[in-house]
Amino acid sequence: xxxxxxxxxxxxxxxxxxxxxxxxxxxxxxxxxxxxxxxxxxxxxxxxxxxxxxxxxxxxxxxxxxxxxxxxxxxxxxxxxxxxxxxxxxxxxxxxxxxxxxxxxxxxxxxxxxxxxxxxxxxxxxxxxxxxxxxxxxxxxxxxxxxxxxxxxxxxxxxxxxxxxxxxxxxxxxxxxxxxxxxxxxxxxxxxxxxxxxxxxxxxxxxxxxxxxxxxxxxxxxxxxxxxxxxxxxxxxxxxxxxxxxxxxxxxxxxxxxxxxxxxxx
Amino acid sequence: xxxxxxxxxxxxxxxxxxxxxxxxxxxxxxxxxxxxxxxxxxxxxxxxxxxxxxxxxxxxxxxxxxxxxxxxxxxxxxxxxxxxxxxxxxxxxxxxxxxxxxxxxxxxxxxxxxxxxxxxxxxxxxxxxxxxxxxxxxxxxxxxxxxxxxxxxxxxxxxxxxxxxxxxxxxxxxxxxxxxxxxxxxxxxxxxxxxxxxxxxxxxxxxxxxxxxxxxxxxxxxxxxxxxxxxxxxxxxxxxxxxxxxxxxxxxxxxxxxxxxxxxxxxxxxxxxxxxxxxxxxxxxxxxxxxxxxxxxxxxxxxxxxxxxxxxxxxxxxxxxxxxxxxxxxxxxxxxxxxxxxxxxxxxxxxxxxxxxxxxxxxxxxxxxxxxxxxxxxxxxxxxxxxxxxxxxxxxxxxxxxxxxxxxxxxxxxxxxxxxxxxxxxxxxxxxxxxxxxxxxxxxxxxxxxxxxxxxxxxxxxxxxxxxxxxxxxxxxxxxxxxxxxxxxxxxxxxxxxxxxxxxxxxxxxxxxxxxxxxxxxxxxxxxxxxxxxxxxxxxxxxxxxxxxxxxxxxxxxxxxxxxxxx
Numbered sequence: 001x002x003x004x005x006x007x008x009x010x011x012x013x014x015x016x017x018x019x020x021x022x023x024x025x026x027x028x029x030x031x032x033x034x035x036x037x038x039x040x041x042x043x044x045x046x047x048x049x050x051x052x053x054x055x056x057x058x059x060x061x062x063x064x065x066x067x068x069x070x071x072x073x074x075x076x077x078x079x080x081x082x083x084x085x086x087x088x089x090x091x092x093x094x095x096x097x098x099x100x101x102x103x104x105x106x107x108x109x110x111x112x113x114x115x116x117x118x119x120x121x122x123x124x125x126x127x128x129x130x131x132x133x134x135x136x137x138x139x140x141x142x143x144x145x146x147x148x149x150x151x152x153x154x155x156x157x158x159x160x161x162x163x164x165x166x167x168x169x170x171x172x173x174x175x176x177x178x179x180x181x182x183x184x185x186x187x188x189x190x191x192x193x194x195x196x197x198x199x200x201x202x203x204x205x206x207x208x209x210x211x212x213x214x215x216x217x218x219x220x221x222x223x224x225x226x227x228x229x230x231x232x233x234x235x236x237x238x239x240x241x242x243x244x245x246x247x248x249x250x251x252x253x254x255x256x257x258x259x260x261x262x263x264x265x266x
Numbered sequence: 267x268x269x270x271x272x273x274x275x276x277x278x279x280x281x282x283x284x285x286x287x288x289x290x291x292x293x294x295x296x297x298x299x300x301x302x303x304x305x306x307x308x309x310x311x312x313x314x315x316x317x318x319x320x321x322x323x324x325x326x327x328x329x330x331x332x333x334x335x336x337x338x339x340x341x342x343x344x345x346x347x348x349x350x351x352x353x354x355x356x357x358x359x360x361x362x363x364x365x366x367x368x369x370x371x372x373x374x375x376x377x378x379x380x381x382x383x384x385x386x387x388x389x390x391x392x393x394x395x396x397x398x399x400x401x402x403x404x405x406x407x408x409x410x411x412x413x414x415x416x417x418x419x420x421x422x423x424x425x426x427x428x429x430x431x432x433x434x435x436x437x438x439x440x441x442x443x444x445x446x447x448x449x450x451x452x453x454x455x456x457x458x459x460x461x462x463x464x465x466x467x468x469x470x471x472x473x474x475x476x477x478x479x480x481x482x483x484x485x486x487x488x489x490x491x492x493x494x495x496x497x498x499x500x501x502x503x504x505x506x507x508x509x510x511x512x513x514x515x516x517x518x519x520x521x522x523x524x525x526x527x528x529x530x531x532x533x534x535x536x537x538x539x540x541x542x543x544x545x546x547x548x549x550x551x552x553x554x555x556x557x558x559x560x561x562x563x564x565x566x567x568x569x570x571x572x573x574x575x576x577x578x579x580x581x582x583x584x585x586x587x588x589x590x591x592x593x594x595x596x597x598x599x600x601x602x603x604x605x606x607x608x609x610x611x612x613x614x615x616x617x618x619x620x621x622x623x624x625x626x627x628x629x630x631x632x633x634x635x636x637x638x639x640x641x642x643x644x645x646x647x648x649x650x651x652x653x654x655x656x657x658x659x660x661x662x663x664x665x666x667x668x669x670x671x672x673x674x675x676x677x678x679x680x681x682x683x684x685x686x687x688x689x690x691x692x693x694x695x696x697x698x699x700x701x702x703x704x705x706x707x708x709x710x711x712x713x714x715x716x717x718x719x720x721x722x723x724x725x726x727x728x729x730x731x732x733x734x735x736x737x738x739x740x741x742x743x744x745x746x747x748x749x750x751x752x753x754x755x756x757x758x759x760x761x762x763x764x765x766x767x768x769x770x771x772x773x774x775x776x777x778x779x780x781x782x783x784x785x786x787x788x789x790x791x792x793x794x795x796x797x798x799x800x801x802x803x804x805x806x807x808x809x810x811x812x813x814x815x816x817x818x819x820x821x822x823x824x825x826x827x828x829x830x831x832x833x
Contacts, residue, residue, distance in 0.1 A: 045349075140340070140344060141341065142338060142342075144601070249599065
């Protein structure tokens, strides 16, 4: 595997839209070609080379390409967007849309990410060692096709609207989240190891949410069913199962109505 | 004094009966002329196809429901934006493009006129603001009358003259072009939680039937002698087995005779008839009834239809047929917007995905094309997608390809998931008809222009007509693969609008000089109707009469079609 290193040398004045920072785009390119790839700063089209020192050449394919991004990236959006293979390692914090519409490969952020991390994700592994912002693994604005596959793991906290319109895949938040988790969810798994203030599983049709900590206010559309002994991401113990959202439509399979499932650690 | 001559192209012009002869088209000061001086600018069209600018008879491209689609579907715009160029502004969106993209994309395909198919009169100003912001193409808008309280009350009493006076007043107030009818009576019934699913279902409270509304509006339309005929979206749209309702509605035209000074020979335009040509009792045994419907259309000479071809895309449905949109959201569970427009109409918006992996969508695709292929009079059947309901208008080149190439249809059918079941439920697999360029010019130019009563201005290349001209990289003497046809009609080699070049080599070079077409029908004074209008504004409307009128400054470049209907 070949490694390309991007080191931020000039901080953009506005926010930089750097959706070309992806193994798929870099594949087969030399450092100079990568520096010439376009980016947008506001309405101006510029190049990655204006902001980043580029060293190393990419591999022949995305799969053979690793990208390391260094420096303060809190004004850089869309890192790893639509990546399908290879690896991206971000050594600090990023702005919005990190790993958006990701299809495969591995993306590791050592710092925090802002809103819309991993939205519309279909595959691959996205790990945030710090905190994630709002709309983690959610759907794009207006869309009903949220996260469909892959794994997102956040070691810190997440903001509001995690897994909004989620259809598949797994989101694990090891800390707390803000309100609205799994709203309009129709599939997939969300595991929150900390606390959630309220609005868990609102208008949820299908899918599974595990909450290890407290839910200050439970949605009125959730009904307690029974206790179950489960193994969830390395922890084994009893959970209380709730069905919901009872105010939403639910499909029928094999004569049984399928509900969204909310498990809370006892 | 600007003069042009488009030289040596293969010209297809149904207005003059030119069927692909090599000819020159001369232009002077925005009009087509017989001859120009030797100093005229020469456009070389050798080896290319030359037609008049195309005329769109039915599309939802401006106004509040289009904008509601834009508002609540940001995902439709995702990754679609093109930055500005020298000649064009930034434009984006797929099924509900921005006004700029709407103008540019029509122009790039060689369309120079487009009609907004459903204008709620109360929101006419919004429609005209969007029309003003849509570059290049000339546009008009059809106000909706089929669920209007005035119309239903007058027609209940058989008062054709009062209905006509009200239509004339509303066309002027809303700067509208024609009498549009959407699910006659059904949208008003929806306000009562009901619908009108046959032509004989009475509207609650008003106690009038869709058949009476359609017949009365056709009579009033001919009483006034408007340029276009009554334009109807029939009852029971999109339901299996609805073709009998369609035939019942079409038969209402048998009793009506055209009366106008615009050369129009028809009294009813039945729109997006694909959605109205369904057999079967449910989605399981759903089948095509295009043959039954088109057999009738072919023999009944005073009606025109447009296809409403399904393009197999993700799109945004929007119609003044409020109950239908509710029905649709119950089927696909996608987001739904609905509005009731006071005394006039209603509407709904729901996204929809026509998937080539779903049998019903495959059959719908076939029915749209069958309508066009079964037609025997190409001057009375027009190609549309009911944009954006059956698909975006930007797919016209693909529809043309399917109609012009049996091979293209075969390829499409073979890649369907349920092709065998689709073939059983339709006629398409057995049809070898391939549309000629002359027939295409009839169905997209001369035909719609004639139905609109604009055949002396648009849709042809005869001297005196507007110099709206499209030149395509399509040599009719050569064989074309399906994707070559689509490419040629997607980006015209050259397009001229009113004598001004607007597209060169598929790129926009000018924002043109667009006009808004509306109909000013002058009637004798009718104190009773004026009193009724004032009365309804006082009693029911949320606005006053003074705030209702579309003031003339909304139309920066109007083209008024005058009708003298005083008696």
